[in-house]
Amino acid sequence: MKQIIDKHVVKGEIVEEFLVKKDEFKSKPVTVWDVDNFFSKQVKIILENSGYIDPEKIEEYLEVDGYKALEKALNMTAEEIIDVLSKSGLRGRGGAGFPTALKWKFTRQAQGAPKYIVCNADEGDPGAFMNRNVLEGDPHKVLEGMIIGAYVIGAHHGFIYCRAEYPLAIKRLDIAIKQAREKGFLGKDILGSGFDFDISIMEGAGAFVCGEETALLGSLEGKRGMPNLRPPYPSTKGYKGKPTNINNVETWANVPWILLNGWQKYITMGSEKSKGTKVFALAGKIKRGGNVEVPMGMTIKEILIDIGGGTKSGKPLKAVQMGGPSGGCIPLALFDTPVDYESINATGAIMGSGGMVVMDEDSCMIDIAKFFLDFTVLESCGKCVYCRLGTKRLWEILDRISKGEGKIEDIDKLLDLSPKVKTGSLCGLGQTAPNPVLTTIRYFRAEYEAHINNKKCSAKVCKPLLTYTINDACTGCRACARKCPTDAITGDKKGIHVIDQDKCIQCGACYLACRFEAIDVE
Amino acid sequence: MKVKINSEEKEFPEKTSIMDYLLQNNRHIAGVCKVKELDPYGSCRLCLVEINGRLLPACATYPRENDSININNNVVINSRKTALELMLSDHFGDCIGPCNDGCPSKSEVQNYLALIAMGKHHEAVALMKQDYILPAALGRVCPAFCEDACRRNLVEGPVAIREAKRFAADYDLEHGPWMPDIPKETGKSVGIVGGGPAGLAAAFYLRVKGHKITIYESLPELGGMLRYGIPEYRLPKAILDKDIDTVIKTGIEVKTNTTVSVDITLEELQMKHDAVFVGIGAWKVYKPRVDNCEIVGVLDAIDFLKRTAMGEKIDIGKNVMVVGGGNSAMDVARTCIRLGANVSLSYSRTKNEMPARQIEIEEAEDEGVNFLILSNPVNIIGDGKIQEVELVRMELGEPDESGRCRPIVCDGSNYCVDVDTVIFAIGQRPDYELLAQHGLEHHSWGGARYDEITYETNLPGVFVGGDVAIGAATVIEAIATSKNAAQMIDFYLKGTLPKIREIIKEPSKHLDEIYSDEKLKEFLLKYYPYNHWKKVTEEDYKDRKRQERAKTKLLPAKERAKTFDEVELTHSEEDILKETERCMSCGCLDSFDCKLREYSMMYNAKQDTFEGELQSDVVDESHPHVILDNNKCILCGRCINLTHEITGEGLIDNLNRGFTTKNGPPPGTKLGEVKGDFIGQFVDECPTGAFALTTPYPKDGPWNVTPKPTVCNDCGMGCEMNIDIYKGIPVNVSTIDNSWNHGLVCDKPRFGRSWEKSVEKPMQKDGSKFKEISDDKAKAILKDHLESLAIVLTPSVTNDEAQELMKFAKEHNFAIGAIYDEGISTTKFATIFTSKRIQLDVDLSDYPVLKTFIHIAKKQGAIITNEEPDIAIVNAPAKPKDIPTIIMHKGLNEVGLMQLGLKMIPKAKNYLVIGSSDKKFKGFTISMGENKNADLVLPLPAWLNRTGKVVTSEGRELEVKQVLDGPSIMKILQSYF
Known part of the structure; x- marks a missing residue:
């Protein structure tokens, strides 16, 4: 990082060792480097423009055939568009993989008016920023997808439900919407087709569960974001009780490409059941x-x-x-x-x-399962019993195991309760929350058993299971003793020190303090 | 369409949820979160059923043709059990008081203490007798397991429950005892062998079910060990006689001096009766392991006490030694003291190990019994007649299986004590020789063998209870087992016992049967309840105010040692009331209705399966009538749905998220600070005790109330509601599910309780106040004002009452009229739900239930407007408009009185107003019911005593039924003429 700042940012030089392969991008010649296969293995549809065009300038989007798909769509019937999508095999990118064409069809056919569409941009997974990338880098792509969707479904208003933690995405969406209106892609009588549609942005307050579509709708209506039972599905009873089609950012972003390049090209990518x-x-x-x-x-x-x-x-x-x-x-x-x-x-x-x-190898699977479960325990909306209490009890069992207080029956308890939480929970959050537990037991059972039976954490992550000792390399510099919060380390200056195991709280401060690799961790 | 339910093909209506289908077909389906008129909510996960192998909520699943549904296989049962256990894992509260559970007969202690606190002693005794008989005797001799369990032990000492029981029982006996209603004879008869506590209990609990009962008792009088084992100074025979009388006078035939096996055989009883109960106690004594036991002067405790009780003067001489450390040993020792002897008591361990009640030991010592602890008799010396007992000293060794230290002989420490009599009180056992003689199987220790669930012996139709079943124990344990046996005998007589046994063993396999039989369900919930417990320590009660327990009053030791007068005195009412205040009412106010408790019982859910972090929250008692205890909330969401979706008040919401989610008023506010008209309704909605209603009484019970339907008389809407009654006490208001008002009742009748207000005595105006006067004086005043008298009916007078009064007026030539505002509705409230444009000219805060109707209509898209309305809602007086119009009246029966043709108030010199009112009349005013402008007030029965048809504002005719007995308006009125 320091190297990049010093050399590249400050001096404007190229840092060769971080470069990857050469490439050229459409009309604009851009030079990129590549090592290994970083670029050659990738195929870009969603991110094709990200980083190449200025997301705040609609002209640049138009230059790369932006809104051409919309023009094409407005000359097609809704059925024709659904047919193209259906043949493309596009499936919801929010995670569940429901066929997009079918979802559109249901909402289109649902009784009731007005109808709404929603772009789910409540990307809540920690460490995930796929949607953010598109929204910040190529917001018009999402808008274009939504306008086409609205045209098919017969909606005249759409919402982008975006987490408030993405201020740049919101800013750029806002600019993009304004520009699209100015150019006649949004608003009354879009491109002279007689079709009216507009989009507003709704900022989510950061509850993970609001990514669940029924919770999202509740939040959109100003209620606490809590999932509801389905049926009724949003396609029949959604925003304010009206038929509503909700798709993820990435799903919307796929639509213009498919219309423009054809489903035939789209299905050349992907596997048998998952295209694109x-x-x-x-x-x-x-x-x-x-x-x-x-x-x-x-x-x-x-x-x-x-x-x-x-x-x-x-x-x-x-x-x-x-x-x-x-x-x-x-x-x-x-x-x-x-x-x-x-x-x-x-x-x-x-x-x-x-x-x-x-x-x-330095990752402890019990710790990993506990980490992810901790997130769902906190993010459960609290509505249904299995999610609110089941995940908590699972976490408590993992916590016991990670502290060396587990019993061998605990694995069976986890295996008994986890599937019940999965089948019993109301929404996707609870229905998937035990997955980290189940998969880590399935693939790393031995690690669980080692924690329980031998009180050992092979990855040396679960601190209560660790033993810190000082080896012969100790120089008696007292660096560790000074850091120890419980005064567990004693020894003569320049002599080999000793850790009093009764006093040691396994905080690891000595390990970090030692400059002579004299602290062993078991 | 056809679907398969539990593999059976069924016709299933289209567009029906599985839950609705099951409810319509009287099949059991669990679930607490679905509100009838709203979309499924989905929080409780208790209604999951298996559809084509997938678990889905029945409330929100609409099957398709040929779906295969399983509503109660193991997967379904298991998932419900787990959901319940998860709820229980974060539930902090007690279902019932530990006292209730501590009692072997599971008596509702907290509940009867609450009645005693109200001064309702007969009712308290009635409640005691639901679970045990002979409360006056038990109030004296019971070891009070309830007190051992009392949570007050964590504060400064248990509530004096036994003394409270004794007080109420004595009161009941003195003031004409409460007697149970006996139903129609069933035609079945049961023979009871043994007239002790066990036999009497079995007799009583079978008699109250309508069976014909005969008790066969070998001794001259009933009472068993209570009479022949417990000395007079502990339980006066006079009290016992009265107590037993309340059992026998239910219509039980008694044959004393009749010994089964001698005068009549068991076989004969089996022939004669439809079932036989054997409760012959444990009268055989263990033989001492001492030589020379057969000589004169060596007695056994049982024989000694029995003969003494029968009046025999036994010559015990000057020096008596009693051997043993149980209650019988104390009884013998103290009896001998009273007979003038010097008494020593030999016991092989120390006082700490004695099985006798601590108080008995102390009292014996106070009376002069000389305790020879750590001693054991090894030899009896004497030729033909006892002279000395040879004792050996003992010391305590390691604890044995019972946890008590084993006594070890100190070799060579033998010594002799001069005695005239030695009485062994070293334990009793049932008479197995007798059991065997009749073909009844028994254990080696002497007790009869019986089925643990049904109490049935190896002989069909022969049941056991009491000491013969469980070995020598306490009176309450004898009664408890016999009460349970009586329940089983009742099932046996109905022919359902084998089935019941299966159901008790595994209720979750028989849910359809249980839920289609209300009595069976009640039986299971009462006899095999789920009980949740708060885990608490002294620390949890450290801030509780200390209130010392009332001291037991005893006759002075010196005085009492000379007589057989009762040693312990009954507490004063004042002391007892203080004791009821000490009761912390640990049990939940919702214990009789809690769905979580009910399902936990049915599905055998356990509290500790998922033990983990528990959230405990301060109970919100800020509201004057409603308690919000979040510790008991299971977050079903009903309260939230009620307040947001139905009433539109939005008082309660979800707070926090994840595990810490809870329901409550907005952050920083308490329930007492929110304003709404449906706060009491939360209690009806809540499936647990998270929302609970207090009562106007010193303690809130709970009591197993009976809801009695009536109509609210607080306004002209005429909402149907229940008044919940317990033994004649109006406890609270509750809602009726299928009422026209959609199960909604606002807070006016709940908290205002105008339905119980009455005027008991006539009163005369005295300046600005009223003073009570005699009936004769009232009559005299009335008589002076009969000339030009007009009767005026207030709007709460029912049509039936009005018609009687009209007849009465005609007979006496009085004018008659009524108070009402004119105007009759041309449509019903239901029209509101189909209206799109509503003209609303009434203040909705006057009519909270109307407010909810408007809220729902608005949710469905209706608007409030004066332009082109399709319905108008206006206040009376008013004329109907040319669109459907609802004319709202303040009084309940204004429309009814109008329709009877009653004119408005006639001109007169004197007025007789029927019903409470604030109206001022130009003339001398006699008001039946409160009226601050009246000159004379006459008694008025409360609304819950009244009856008759009423017609509400929307023109709905409703029949008001009498909730509690009482004289009618007409009857009272006539008594003053």
Whole structure:
């Protein structure tokens, strides 16, 4: 980082070692570098313009064929557009993978007026920023998708429900909406078609559960964001009781490309049941973190190693958490799994909105499960019993295990309660919340048993299970003793020090303080 | 369409949820969060059923043709159980008081203490007798397990429950005891062998079910050990006789001096009766392991006490030694003291290990019993007649299986004590020789073998209870087992016992049967309840005000040692009332209605399955009538749905999120600070005790009330509601589900309770006040004002009452009229829901239920407007408009009185106003009911005593039924003429 700032930002020089391959981008010649396959393995539809055009200038979007799809759409019938989408095989990118054409069709056919459409931009998964990238980098793409959708469905008003933590995205959306209005892509009689449609932005207050469509609608109506039972689905009874179509940012963003380039081209990408591309946010212990866009069906290994470059530490990969906090941990052994809805579900994880958190050998799987569950425990809306209380009780069991207080029956307890929470919960949050628990037990049961039976955490993460000792390398510098908050370290100056295990609280301060690798952790 | 329900093909109506279908077909479906008139909410997860192998909520699932639904397989039952256990894991409260659970007979202690606090002693005794008989005797001899369990032990000592019981029971006996209603004879008869507590209890609890009962008792009088084992100074025979009388006078046949096996055989009883109960107690004594026991001067406790009780003067000499440390040993020792002997008591361990009640030991010592602790008799010396007992010293060793330290002989420590009599009180056992003789199987220790659930022995139709079943125990345990056995005998007589046994073993397998049989359900909830417990320590009560327990009053030791007069005296009423104040009312006010408790019982859910962090919150008692206890909230959301979706008041909402989510008024406010008209309705909506209603009484119960339907008389809407009655006490108002007012009742009748207000005595105006006068004086005043008298009916007078009064007026030539505002509605309230434009010219705060109707109509898109309305709602007096019009009246029966043809107030010199009113009349005013402008006030029965048809503002005719007995208006009026 320092290198980049000093050399590149301050002096304006190129830092060769961080560069990746050369490429050219459409009309604008842009030079990019590549190492390995970072770019060559990616296929960009959603992010095609991000970083290349100025998102605050509609002209630049128009230059790259922006709003051409809309023009085309307005000359088609709604049925024709649905047919194209249906043939493209586009599925909801919010995570559940419901066929988009079908959803549009249901809302179009639903009784009741007015109808609404909503863009779900409440991207709440920690470490995921796929939607943010599109909204900040290419907001018109989303608007264009929405206008087409509104035309098909027969809606005259749309909402973008965007989390307030994305101020730049909101700012750029706002600019984009204004510009689109000025150019006649929004408002009355769009492009002379007689079709009226406008969009407003609604800022969400940051509750994770508001990404769930019924909770989102509640929040949009000014209520507490809490999911409702489905049926009725929003397509029949949504915003203010009216038929409402909700799609994720990425789903909307796919629409213009499909209309413009044709479904035939779209289906050449992806796997049998999952077509097109998917943006993934690589995070955790990965070398090249950030958003990547790949055709569906690429294996996890390709994404993490070929594109992501493996682990930052150079240590072997251990697992990847897919699908955000309610996804699952997929172990290294299953890294040949192609990334598509069905294959990922089969592993016990979920596609989710595209977060991939990478773990290496220093990650404790109990700690990981606890970490993700902690998030869902806090973010549960509190409405249904299984989610509000079930996730909490699961977390408590994990907590016990991580402290060395677990019993071997606890694994069975987790295995009994987790599926009940999944089947019993009201909405997707609770229905997926136990996934980290179930997948970590499924693939890393031995680690659980080691925590319970041997009181050992092999990744040396669960502090209460660690033993700190001082070896012969100790120089008696007293650096550790000074840092120890419980005065557990004693010894003569320049002599080998000793840690009193009764006093030690396993905080690890000595380990960090020691400059001679004299502290052993077991 | 056809669907499969539990593999059976059924015709299923289109567009019907599974929950609605099951409810319509009287099948059980659990669930607490679905509000009838709203969309499913989905929070409780209790109604999950299996559809094509997937668990889905029944409230929100609409099956498709050929779906396969399973409503109660193991997966379904298990998921409900887990959901319940999760709720229980974050539920902080007690279902019932620990006292209630501590009582072997599960008597509702908190509940009867609340009655005693009200001075309702007969009612308190009636409640006691729901669970045990002989309260006056138990009030004297019961070891009071309830007090051991009392939470007040964590403060400064238990509530004096036994003394309170004794006080109420004595009061009841003195003031004409409460007697149960006996239903129609069933035609079945039961023979009861043994007239002790067990036999009497079985007899009573079978008799109150309408069976014919005969008790066979071998001794001359009833009472068993109570009479022949417990000395007079502890339980006076006179009290016992009265107590037993209340049992026998229910219509029980008694054959004393009749010994089964001698005078009549068990087989004969089996032939003669439809069932037989054997409650022969434990009268056999254990033989002492001492040589030379057969000589004169060696007695056993049971025989000694029995003969003494029968009046025999036994020669015990000067020096008596009693052996044993139980209650019987104390009884014997203290009896011997009273017979003038020097008494020593030998016990092999120390006083700490004695099984006798502590108080008995102390009292014995005070009376002069010499305790020879750590001693054991090894030999009896004497030739033909006892002279000495040889004792050996003991010391305490390691604890044995019972937890008490084992006594060990100190070798060579033998010594002798001169005695004239030694009496062994070292334990009793049932007479197994007798059981065996009749073919009844028994355990080696002597007790009869019986089925743990049904109390049935190996002989069909022969049941047991009391000591013969459980071994020598306490009176209350004998009564408890016999009461339970009586329930089972009742099932046996109905032929349902085998089935009941299966149901008791696993209720969740029989839910349809249980939920289609209200009595069975009640039985299970009463006898096999789920009880949740708060885990508390002394720390939790450290701020509780200390109130010392009332001291037991005893005769002075020296005085009492000379007589058989009762040692312990009954407490004063004042002391007892203080004790009821000490009761912390641990049990939940919703214990009889709580759905969480009910389902937990049915699904066998356990409190600790998911033990973890528990949220405990301060109970919000800021509202004068409604308690909000978030510790008991299961977040079903009903209160939130009520206040947002139905009443539109929006008083309660979800706060926080995740595990810490809770319901309540806006942050920083308390329930007492929010303003609304449906705060009491939260209590009806709440499936647990999170919302509870207080009562106007010193303690709030709870009591198992009976709802009695009536019509609210607080305004002209005429909402149907219940007044919940417990043994003649009006407790609170509750809602009626299928009422025209959609189960809504505003706070006016709930908190104002105008329905119970009456005038009891005539009163005369005296300056600005009223003073009570005699009936004769009232009559005289009335007589002076009969000339030119007009009767005026207030709007709460029912049509039936009005018609009688009109007849009365005609007979006496009085003019008659009524107070009302003119105008009759041309449409019903229901039209509001189909209206789009509503003209509203009334103040909705006057008619809260109307406010909810308007809110719902608005939610459906209606607007309030004076332009082109399609319905008008106006205040009376008014003429109907040319659109459908509702004319709102302030008084309940204004429309009814109008329709009877009653004119408005006639001109007269004197007025007789029927019903409470504030109206001022130009003339001498006699008001039946309160009227501050009256000259004379006559008694008026409360609304809950009254009856008759009324016609409400919308023109709905409703029949008001009498909630509690009382004289009618006409009857009272006539008594003054």
